[in-house]
Structure formats: structure tokens, C-alpha cells
Amino acid sequence: MMNEIQSGTFVNIGDPLRMEEQYLGKNDSTYVEDGKVCAAISGILKVNESERTITIENTTSTNEIVPKHGDIITGEVYMIRKSSVGVRIQTLNQKLVMDLGLIGNIHVANVSRSYVDKLDNVFQKTDMIRAKIIAQRGKEYSIATNAPNLGVITSTCKYCGKEMQRKGKGQSICPFCNHYDRKIMANDFGDPVEVLKF
Numbered sequence: 001m002m003n004e005i006q007s008g009t010f011v012n013i014g015d016p017l018r019m020e021e022q023y024l025g026k027n028d029s030t031y032v033e034d035g036k037v038c039a040a041i042s043g044i045l046k047v048n049e050s051e052r053t054i055t056i057e058n059t060t061s062t063n064e065i066v067p068k069h070g071d072i073i074t075g076e077v078y079m080i081r082k083s084s085v086g087v088r089i090q091t092l093n094q095k096l097v098m099d100l101g102l103i104g105n106i107h108v109a110n111v112s113r114s115y116v117d118k119l120d121n122v123f124q125k126t127d128m129i130r131a132k133i134i135a136q137r138g139k140e141y142s143i144a145t146n147a148p149n150l151g152v153i154t155s156t157c158k159y160c161g162k163e164m165q166r167k168g169k170g171q172s173i174c175p176f177c178n179h180y181d182r183k184i185m186a187n188d189f190g191d192p193v194e195v196l197k198f
């Protein structure tokens with residue numbers, strides 16, 4: 001029997017991790033030697049007991065990406081609460097960071113320079129927004145859309161799914177069914193610079 005290193009522990013290159021007959025080393029982070037799955041890279045050992053698989057997550061690449069105050073993100077609105085909007089961050093300073101699972105929250109006070117009464121009047125789920133990071137709390141970030149270059153950058157009609165267009169100040173319209181919505185729009189609404197389709 002070998003001494004099993006616990007999942008979640010930092011391992012070094014060459015460390016024997018599990019017996020090959022019991023676990024499958026996934027991707028290129030492990031190799032097999034003398035019937036043992038060993039670490040091919042240093043990083044955090046992840047053992048999936050139900051799938052009987054092993055991977056090592058090298059934290060170097062994600063640690064290089066540390067969102068900081070003033071950075072610009074884009075992301076998708078996934079939740080609208082009474083006083084804040086939840087956003088899944090997709091790009092950070094125009095680099096794709098979707099796989100990091102970063103979450104942004106826009107508090108109602110940071111939505112606009114004008115007064116906003118109800119957040120579901122000016123945002124809808126699936127809206128793509130651009131925002132600025134103003135504070136961090138764990139893996140979540142406080143973000144703000146209260147500047148002209150910030151706010152919703154693309155939105156689809158909630159009735160027919162077509163791309164909404166700018167109608168006037170704070171108004172967007174569906175060219176297909178004429179549905180219109182109030183919206184906190186960035187000044188390049190409908191034609192943003194970021195890569196948004198993956």
C-alpha cells in the first residue's frame with residue numbers, strides 16, 4: 001500500500017499519487033511509473049473519487065490574473081436582486097477569463113449617475129455589460145456601471161430574441177417586434193469592441 005496524498009494538497013513533480021489500477025490520471029498533469037500515477041507538474045492534487053480520476057491544477061496561470069481596482073470587465077447578467085445585479089465575468093481588460101468563475105456585483109447605488117429605482121427596469125438576465133472593478137470581496141468583485149463607457153453593451157429582446165438597438169437616451173428598441181426597454185447603456189451599445197461570442 002502506498003501513502004495516499006490527500007486531494008487538495010500541493011504536490012511536486014514526481015510525487016507518487018495513487019495506484020494506476022485504481023485511478024486514471026487525466027490530461028497531461030500526470031504520468032504512470034511502476035504502476036503508480038505520478039505528478040508530471042507541481043500544483044494542487046484533485047482526486048475525483050466518484051470518477052476515480054486524478055488531475056493536478058497548476059495555479060500559476062490563474063494567479064497571474066488578479067483583477068484589481070479600476071480594471072474593466074465584461075460579463076453576463078445572471079441574477080437580478082432587489083439591490084444588486086449578479087454578473088458572470090467573461091473578460092478582464094479584454095482577455096478571456098470565463099474559466100476562472102469570477103463573479104461581479106453591481107450595487108444599485110453604482111449603476112448610474114442618475115437615480116435608478118428598480119434594477120429589473122434597466123437590466124435583464126443575459127444582458128452583456130461592461131463595468132469597472134471598484135472593490136473585492138473574496139472571489140466576488142464589486143463593479144460599477146456609472147460612467148458613459150460602462151453599462152449594457154448588447155441585449156436581446158425578451159420576446160423575440162433579436163438584438164436590441166438604441167432608441168434614444170436610456171431607451172432600447174427591438175427592430176423586429178418594436179418592444180422597447182429602459183436600459184443603462186454603454187456609449188457603444190450594440191457594437192462593442194470586446195469579443196462576445198465564443
Ligand SMILES: [Zn+2]
Nearest residue numbers: 157160174177
Ligand atoms: Zn422583439
